[in-house]
Amino acid sequence: MKCHLCGVKEAVVYQLHTSKALCRDCFINDILKRVELEIKKYNLIKSNERVLLAISGGKDSFTLLDVMSKIHSSSKLIALTLIEGIEGYNRADVLDFMKSKTRELGIDHIVLTLKEAVGASVDEFVKNMVLKNIKIPPCTYCGIARRRAINKVAREQGVDKVATAHVLDDEAQTYVMNILRGDTMRLVQVHPKGPWLSKLFIRKVKPLRKIYERETALYAYFHGYKFQERECPYITHIPTLRARVRDYLYRLELEKPGSLLRLVELLDEALSDYVKKYYELPELPHCKMCGEPTSYNREICKFCELLMSVGLIK
Ligand code: FES
Ligand code: ZN
Numbered sequence: 001m002k003c004h005l006c007g008v009k010e011a012v013v014y015q016l017h018t019s020k021a022l023c024r025d026c027f028i029n030d031i032l033k034r035v036e037l038e039i040k041k042y043n044l045i046k047s048n049e050r051v052l053l054a055i056s057g058g059k060d061s062f063t064l065l066d067v068m069s070k071i072h073s074s075s076k077l078i079a080l081t082l083i084e085g086i087e088g089y090n091r092a093d094v095l096d097f098m099k100s101k102t103r104e105l106g107i108d109h110i111v112l113t114l115k116e117a118v119g120a121s122v123d124e125f126v127k128n129m130v131l132k133n134i135k136i137p138p139c140t141y142c143g144i145a146r147r148r149a150i151n152k153v154a155r156e157q158g159v160d161k162v163a164t165a166h167v168l169d170d171e172a173q174t175y176v177m178n179i180l181r182g183d184t185m186r187l188v189q190v191h192p193k194g195p196w197l198s199k200l201f202i203r204k205v206k207p208l209r210k211i212y213e214r215e216t217a218l219y220a221y222f223h224g225y226k227f228q229e230r231e232c233p234y235i236t237h238i239p240t241l242r243a244r245v246r247d248y249l250y251r252l253e254l255e256k257p258g259s260l261l262r263l264v265e266l267l268d269e270a271l272s273d274y275v276k277k278y279y280e281l282p283e284l285p286h287c288k289m290c291g292e293p294t295s296y297n298r299e300i301c302k303f304c305e306l307l308m309s310v311g312l313i314k
Contacts, residue, residue, distance in 0.1 A: 005030070013218060017258035024222055031219055035067050035207050042192035044205040049160035050076045052202070053107075054150050057081060057094040058229055059220035060165035062101070064208055066223055068163065069105040079109040080153050082146055085121025089232050097227070110153060117149035118303070120312050122234070128310035136306065138234035144303050148292065154202035166206040169213040169246070172260040175267050176245050188275045191268060195278035198293035200286075210261065289313070 003011045003023035011021035015030070022030065039045050053068055055061035068077055079102045083090045095111065102109035115121045125141045154162045171190060178187040188194050196203060208216065252259045284293040287301035294301035300308075307313040 016214075017212070017261055019257075028219065028222065031063075031211060031215060032067060032070055034210055036071050038192075038210050039071070039205075039207055044192060044207065045072065045161055045163070047072070048076070050078070050158070051161045051163050051205075052150070052154045052157060052159040053077055053079045054162060054164050055079050055081055055098060056165070057091070057098050057227075058165070059225055059227075060167050060208065060213065060216045062098070062220045062223070062225045063211075063216040064163060064165040065098075065101060065105070065107070066219070068207065069107060074106045077107045078157055078159065079107050080150065081109065081111045082117065082149055083111065083113045084142055084146070085114050085123050086142075086232060086234065087123055089230060091227075091230060094227050097225075110157075112149065112153065114145050114149060117152060118145050120145070120307065125306070125310060125312065126234070128312055132310055134309060136309065137236060139236070141306050142234070144306065148303050151200075151202055155200070159202060162202050162204045163207055164204060165208055165216075167208045167211055167213045167216055168260055168264060169249070171206070171209045171264050172249055173242055173245050175264065176249065177241055180241065180245070185278075188271065188278050191271050191275045193272065193275050195275065195281060197281060198284040200293050210264065212260070 001011045001021050003009050003026050004020040005022055005026040009023035009025065012024050013022045013027045014020075015022055015027070045051055051068065051072065053061075053065055055065050065079060079098075081095065081098060083095075099109055099111070113121060115124065122138055122142045122145070125145075126138050129136055150162055150164075174190050175187065178184075178190065192205070192209070211219075249260060249263075285296065285298075286292065287294040287304055288299050289304040290301060292301055292303070298305075304313065
């Protein structure tokens, strides 16, 4: 079958949400165009801005790196990989592959352990938690510590934006979860024009937020990425809200391809005026211990609270 877009080359991909068969080149161009469109639509990144790319080494972050190198000047990009410090999870072969990719693209690449960046690895946190006989999901520390580390490096590097590799599937899940929880504060933060609550936070953007995960898998594969994602040993098999929402949305997408895209587009549109209400909120207060921003109702930030609870700071 010939490609539905160029009509010349053989189609190798069936794009479910448009019912089109595409050749490799048209598939890649389509992704690049859609990312550029999203960036332009919400003015996510200006052409002169310096951007830190948070790349874990998975297919989504590989795609982010490759796409950004094609649509933004490489000299204005810096890559950051954080090593969580989870025995058996952080793979040296994936890191080497990402390092050779950034070298090939001429992008500076910072590799840091979570311990170097914020003081404690995930394993260290868990070990102390077990000693104190308390239960906190390791993901809670992992997520908060990673966000803190990324923001810290972004500030040190003086970049204008931080780009993460969240894809459409993540955005749809996060939107739905926040609706189900009735959490409007978090809901507006999913929106590309969500409020900026502290000058100490470097603005985050998600260039791949309209690209399906199945598309990043193909994009990465077409560019030589060949790794199987390894499961984190701390992953919980108790169905979390995200896991349940993910399953439900996937079934919906299977029955009606394009559902996730329509859901995110509709919510973006519907919330575009609503998010502005949050622009008037005051700047977030600062944590009494570390000086970083904390929630309105907290004196000590969640990160310091977590470290204190396991005895890693006093
Ligand atoms: Fe949560 Fe690894 S720490 S999945
Ligand atoms: Zn703090």
